[in-house]
Amino acid sequence: MEKSVKTNINVKCGKCGKPISGDVYEFEGVKLCEDCYMDEVIAAQPKKCAMR
Numbered sequence: 001m002e003k004s005v006k007t008n009i010n011v012k013c014g015k016c017g018k019p020i021s022g023d024v025y026e027f028e029g030v031k032l033c034e035d036c037y038m039d040e041v042i043a044a045q046p047k048k049c050a051m052r
Ligand SMILES: [Zn+2]
Pocket: 013, 014, 015, 016, 017, 018, 032, 033, 034, 035, 036, 037
């Protein structure tokens, strides 16, 4: 088993610019933190009567 050297690289969120310490999400080629990823996913949803 080899250890990957690239596990702990600092990735910055493409939206809020904060360093991502945990899971890195990718949306349309942009690296995002979890919060921004959720925002993008929700924003990408077609608008329905969601919050009624
Ligand atoms: Zn972010």
